[in-house]
Amino acid sequence: MGRTIPAVIEHYHRDPSRLMDILIDIQWERGCLSEWTIDQIAKILDIPRVDVEQTVSFYHFFSKEPRGKYTVYLNDSVVAGFAGRDAVRRAFEEAAGCPFGSVSPDRLIGLFDTACIGMSDQEPAALINEQVFPGLTPEKARRLVEGMRAGLNVEELKGADYGDGQNANPLVRSLVHNNIRRTGDVIFTSYAPGRSLHKIVGMTPQQVIAVVSSSTHRGRGGAGFPTGLKWELARKAPGDVKYVFCNADEGEPGTFKDRVILTEFPMLVFEGMAVAGYAVGARKGILYLRNEYRYLRGYLEHTLDDMRRLGFLGPLVAGKAGFEFDVKIQFGAGSYVCGEESALIESAEGKRGEPRDRPPFPVARGYLQKPTVVNNVETLCAVVKIVLNGGAWYTAMGTRESKGTKVISVSGDCRKPGVYEIAWGFTVNDILRMVEADDVQAVQVGGPSGSCIGPKEFDRVLAYEDLATGGSIIVIGAGRDLVKDVVLNFARFFREESCGSCVPCRALTAMSQAVLEKIVAGRGARSDLQAFRGWAGIMQKNRCGLGQTALNPIVTTLKNFPGVYEALVPEGEGPLNRGFDLQAAVADYKAVTQ
Amino acid sequence: MPKIVGFTLDGKPCQAVAGTRLLAAAAENGVYIPSLCNYPGIPPKGSCRICTVKINGRLATACTSIVLADMEVQAITPELEEFRASVVEILFAEGNHLCPSCEKSGRCELQALAYRYRMTTPRFSYVFPKRGVEAWHPKILKDHNRCILCKRCIRGIRNESGKTLFAFGRRGDRLVINIDPETSRDVSDELVRQAAEMCPVGAILVKGKGFDEPIGLRRFDRRPIGSDVTQ
Numbered sequence: 001m002g003r004t005i006p007a008v009i010e011h012y013h014r015d016p017s018r019l020m021d022i023l024i025d026i027q028w029e030r031g032c033l034s035e036w037t038i039d040q041i042a043k044i045l046d047i048p049r050v051d052v053e054q055t056v057s058f059y060h061f062f063s064k065e066p067r068g069k070y071t072v073y074l075n076d077s078v079v080a081g082f083a084g085r086d087a088v089r090r091a092f093e094e095a096a097g098c099p100f101g102s103v104s105p106d107r108l109i110g111l112f113d114t115a116c117i118g119m120s121d122q123e124p125a126a127l128i129n130e131q132v133f134p135g136l137t138p139e140k141a142r143r144l145v146e147g148m149r150a151g152l153n154v155e156e157l158k159g160a161d162y163g164d165g166q167n168a169n170p171l172v173r174s175l176v177h178n179n180i181r182r183t184g185d186v187i188f189t190s191y192a193p194g195r196s197l198h199k200i201v202g203m204t205p206q207q208v209i210a211v212v213s214s215s216t217h218r219g220r221g222g223a224g225f226p227t228g229l230k231w232e233l234a235r236k237a238p239g240d241v242k243y244v245f246c247n248a249d250e251g252e253p254g255t256f257k258d259r260v261i262l263t264e265f266p267m268l269v270f271e272g273m274a275v276a277g278y279a280v281g282a283r284k285g286i287l288y289l290r291n292e293y294r295y296l297r298g299y300l301e302h303t304l305d306d307m308r309r310l311g312f313l314g315p316l317v318a319g320k321a322g323f324e325f326d327v328k329i330q331f332g333a334g335s336y337v338c339g340e341e342s343a344l345i346e347s348a349e350g351k352r353g354e355p356r357d358r359p360p361f362p363v364a365r366g367y368l369q370k371p372t373v374v375n376n377v378e379t380l381c382a383v384v385k386i387v388l389n390g391g392a393w394y395t396a397m398g399t400r401e402s403k404g405t406k407v408i409s410v411s412g413d414c415r416k417p418g419v420y421e422i423a424w425g426f427t428v429n430d431i432l433r434m435v436e437a438d439d440v441q442a443v444q445v446g447g448p449s450g451s452c453i454g455p456k457e458f459d460r461v462l463a464y465e466d467l468a469t470g471g472s473i474i475v476i477g478a479g480r481d482l483v484k485d486v487v488l489n490f491a492r493f494f495r496e497e498s499c500g501s502c503v504p505c506r507a508l509t510a511m512s513q514a515v516l517e518k519i520v521a522g523r524g525a526r527s528d529l530q531a532f533r534g535w536a537g538i539m540q541k542n543r544c545g546l547g548q549t550a551l552n553p554i555v556t557t558l559k560n561f562p563g564v565y566e567a568l569v570p571e572g573e574g575p576l577n578r579g580f581d582l583q584a585a586v587a588d589y590k591a592v593t594q
Numbered sequence: 595m596p597k598i599v600g601f602t603l604d605g606k607p608c609q610a611v612a613g614t615r616l617l618a619a620a621a622e623n624g625v626y627i628p629s630l631c632n633y634p635g636i637p638p639k640g641s642c643r644i645c646t647v648k649i650n651g652r653l654a655t656a657c658t659s660i661v662l663a664d665m666e667v668q669a670i671t672p673e674l675e676e677f678r679a680s681v682v683e684i685l686f687a688e689g690n691h692l693c694p695s696c697e698k699s700g701r702c703e704l705q706a707l708a709y710r711y712r713m714t715t716p717r718f719s720y721v722f723p724k725r726g727v728e729a730w731h732p733k734i735l736k737d738h739n740r741c742i743l744c745k746r747c748i749r750g751i752r753n754e755s756g757k758t759l760f761a762f763g764r765r766g767d768r769l770v771i772n773i774d775p776e777t778s779r780d781v782s783d784e785l786v787r788q789a790a791e792m793c794p795v796g797a798i799l800v801k802g803k804g805f806d807e808p809i810g811l812r813r814f815d816r817r818p819i820g821s822d823v824t825q
Contacts, residue, residue: 042776050761050774057763335765352762357640357658500743500762500769503642503681507688510767511718531717538680541646541653 002029005040016045017368019055019350023062024291024331028130031066038064058352058499060114060334061291068103068110070148072096073127074136077116077253078444078489079411079474083123084137091138095145109148115336115493116253117292120411120474121179121418129154130294132176166263171299178260179418182434184405185397187381188421193267194312196384200278201320205235208279212383214391216403221247221339221376222446222470223545227383230373233363234280237371242282244273245348245367245374248289249332249339252447253493254472257407258377259293260419265381266303267312270327272380274317275387277325280373285327288344291334300329336497340544341374342366343499354499355544376470378407398424402463406471410435412444413477428458431473439478442561447472448490449549451556452482482557482564488516490553498546504538505547511535512554518579524569525578532558601665612663616656617645620669626820627669628678628710630703630794631744632657639745642685644678644707675711682707683716688767690725690739691795697805698796700812704742705795706819721767728773733786733801736773741797743769751789753777759789771797 003011008025012018022041027033033056042049056062061073074080074089093099096109103110119125122134131154133144147157155173162168163177180188200208213228234242246269250258262269273285287300304327307313317323335353337343342356345367366372375383382404386394395403402424411417414437422431428443444452445462446469453460453467460467476486495509512535515528536555542548558565597612603625610619615638620627629645632638638657645656648668656669668674685691685704693699725738747760748771757777763770783800790800809815 048757048759048761048774048777050763050772050777051758053763053772054761058765352765357638357655359660495766498766500764500766501639501641501745503644503684503688503742506743506767506769507684507718507721510721511687514719538677538684541643541677543640543643543655 005037006044009041009044014045016047016051017350019045019052020330020333020347022350023056023059024333027062027333031069031071032063034064054352055350058335059332062333066103066107066110067112069108070128070154071110071112073112073114073117074100075115075117075119075123075125075127076113076489077120077123078486079120079254080116080123080125081485081489082412082477082480085124087138088124088126088136088141091141092145095142109145114292114334115496116251118250118256118259118290119176120254120256120409122177123411127292128157131155131158132174132292132295133158134175134177166299169299171302172263172296174295176259176263176295178263180260180264181416181418182420182422184407184421184423186385186394186405186421187261187265187268187378187407189385191265191268191384193271193307194310194318196271196275196387197278197312197318200275200387201318201323205279205281208275208387209235211387211391212279215386215394216391217379217382217386217394218402218464219376220378220382220406220470222252222449222468224464224468227375227379230363230375231276231279233361234282234371234373237364239371241284241368241370242280243367243370243372244276244280244282244285245341245344245372246273246285246287246327246377246380247339247341247344247374248287248293248377249336249344250290250293250377251336251339251497252449252470252472253490254411254444254447254474255409255470256411257409257419257471259296260409261377261381261407262289262293262296262300266300267307268381268384269377270304270307271312272375272382272384273327274313274325275383276373276375276380278317278323280371282371282373283324283326285325286348286367287327287329288332288338288348289329290332290338294331297329297331304329335499336493337499337544337546340546343544344374345372352499354501355546357543378471399461399463399465401465406462406469408462408469408473409471410473410475412475413437413440413480414475422462424461424463426462428453428460428462428467431462432458432475435475437475437477440475441478441480442476442482442486442557444472444474444476444486444553445469447474448493448553449545451552452476452486452560453556454560457560482561483516483568484520487553487557488513488520491516494546494550494553498550502542502544502547505542505550508535508539509550512551516554519565519568522568523579526569526571529558529565529569599661599663601661601663601667603667604669604671610661612661614661616647616649616659616661616665616667619661620656620667621823624824625669626823627656628707628820629657630707630742631746633746633750633792636746636750639749641743641745642681644681646674646677648674678707679711679713680717682711683713684718685742686713687716687718687720688723689742690722692739696740696796697799697803698740698793700807700809700815702796702814703794703819706814709814710818710820723767725770729801731773731778731801733781733783734773734778734789735799735801736771737797737799738770739797740795741771742795743771744794745771746792746794747771747789747798750792751785753781753785759785 338353343353414435608623640655
């Protein structure tokens with residue numbers, strides 16, 4: 001059962017801004033956050049009960065009811081569907097004796113759906129009590145349930161067939177594979193820890209920022225904001241207390257490159273945070289890590305300890321007086337929108353992941369209203385190499401407007417899914433050849449918030465000025481039902497992940513899912529397709545990137561694959577609402593009157 | 595002396611005290627930018643998106659934006675008005691808004707905006723969500739069917755100890771506003787009245803008070819929403 005609730009809260013100094021940590025610990029130790037627990041937390045923190053409830057009810061991995069001694073979260077991403085997730089799902093249900101979304105009658109096993117867990121190259125994959133079980137089959141599912149019934153613990157259920165690289169590290173012991181298919185010249189190169197720190201202590205912060213700016217590096221999380229400019233704005237912001245966040249939420253479906261970077265080069269990431277701290281004047285760094293990667297926790301904490309011993313973190317980094325920097329890990333609890341930098345900050349403050357109105361931007365007022373830099377995992381690695389090798393070295397790689405390399409994670413209908421570090425400038429065709437994909441119907445570039453393109457556009461280039469991506473590339477083979485297996489899946493995803501704050505986002509994500517389901521069921525009309533095109537303009541006015549791109553899957557496929565929709569929707573029926581079933585609508589009345 | 599900044603609003607030269615939010619600055623210059631979740635005296639939230647304008651070509655909400663010198667603002671354009679009308683229609687389709695039987699009718703800002711945009715029927719399918727009416731509190735009646743989740747009550751209502759009475763629950767289209775049983779326990783009549791007044795629709799009502807104003811004398815019977823600004 002673990003500690004008492006007061007003990008957990010005391011551990012976090014009764015600080016309401018640590019509510020996420022408090023809830024995560026109690027959820028793990030007790031299996032749920034009951035109404036009574038919520039009352040206790042509110043009382044001890046002296047905050048309204050509704051304020052605890054608002055955070056509990058926001059995140060996917062918090063639950064008011066127990067979710068079984070073994071909690072299975074089977075991800076429902078598009079690629080999991082391609083890889084046979086439905087059969088695995090049925091096998092779990094039959095073996096456990098309960099449907100998904102519930103707990104078995106003996107309270108032993110809970111079965112739940114969850115969004116992409118960052119394992120698209122080894123699907124179908126599930127989390128069971130925070131451990132990752134990739135490459136599932138119906139037979140494996142049955143054997144896992146047998147093991148649960150026999151009382152095996154999760155380590156025993158996992159077995160010892162660990163993955164490659166640091167996945168086999170005794171502190172990780174994971175079944176996950178890295179699948180690093182191609183290394184490049186920036187991220188996946190040999191690295192001597194600490195060298196960049198010893199170099200920057202001989203430079204001023206302004207000089208460090210100048211080097212990063214000269215490289216023209218742009219953020220690697222998807223938004224592509226110039227890194228040097230972000231650091232400059234944070235440095236100039238008034239205030240003595242500043243923060244550096246590493247955004248390791250990696251929630252965009254089909255993205256798993258940060259997971260591999262954190263597994264193989266965690267010191268590089270933390271060193272990058274220290275470089276950023278030096279440059280902007282921050283003494284504290286926070287790694288915001290998605291809950292799905294919690295299996296890396298012990299290993300990452302150990303890495304931080306090593307770095308403190310080596311003088312790469314702590315009160316005297318690289319021996320320089322005044323260079324103080326340390327990192328702590330903050331976990332998420334299941335929310336895609338928390339990958340958006342201002343929602344991430346809200347979450348780190350113990351609140352719901354609701355994006356903030358900007359301006360002011362985080363560099364001016366961020367975490368706890370202090371100047372905050374939020375950088376992607378890959379960005380922080382790149383800046384270390386840029387500091388060591390110089391801006392000119394970096395700008396020699398890539399295209400005219402997109403310098404350096406990009407780590408992409410490719411999955412779906414291809415023979416070599418995995419992680420590839422490439423220079424910007426590869427065409428989609430180059431990538432398809434590299435991953436050995438034949439007979440490709442479509443490629444989803446940049447996850448559901450990106451665009452779905454067809455063969456006519458496969459000669460386009462991966463670059464900020466053409467096809468930008470945070471890393472996710474999903475290959476969709478010829479045999480796939482684009483609308484049902486891809487677009488509808490993405491529509492459900494955005495509906496589930498919308499924070500709900502903005503009217504158009506919460507309403508139209510739900511409405512577009514309903515209309516798509518109607519279309520897939522054969523009851524759509526041409527006017528539905530016209531409506532979608534109009535809704536895209538409405539969505540542009542939402543506060544954050546999720547709302548602004550939530551209709552992209554529909555809009556880009558309507559534009560690039562009109563035929564698949566026209567095949568589902570007959571022409572010439574006018575505005576008739578074919579989704580309206582007259583008999584069903586009067587069924588109650590008939591039952592009562594006849 | 596407060597610093598004054600100049601800006602243009604739909605081509606019209608305007609002035610405001612530096613640091614003023616654009617929505618208020620527009621009103622001071624006699625221009626009504628429609629809004630719904632905004633409420634004077636409480637921090638803006640930009641939830642409804644209705645006050646969306648273009649500032650120097652970029653989209654932003656007027657309620658959250660601070661006026662800066664030489665800003666070029668486009669507020670009342672056909673495209674933006676069409677967008678605002680759509681948001682109003684979305685709200686009608688998203689909840690269960692039955693005006694004829696609602697105590698707030700005639701004083702309701704959502705209804706008033708619907709009149710402004712001459713809405714006859716929403717161009718979005720009605721969701722008909724299953725939502726309830728909360729009546730457990732001795733003084734407050736909360737009708738979730740009408741709630742537009744504008745967050746005014748969450749942002750603006752505090753009890754004597756400075757604690758909130760209201761907060762969000764869940765997320766997305768399942769979002770709901772909850773009332774705290776403890777902090778609302780000894781709420782004063784005055785605070786309940788304020789909450790009901792602050793609520794733009796009939797989602798928060800004072801118990802025991804029904805239709806207390808004759809048709810014809812209600813706030814928006816006489817004048818359309820925004821006319822207090824333009825006159």
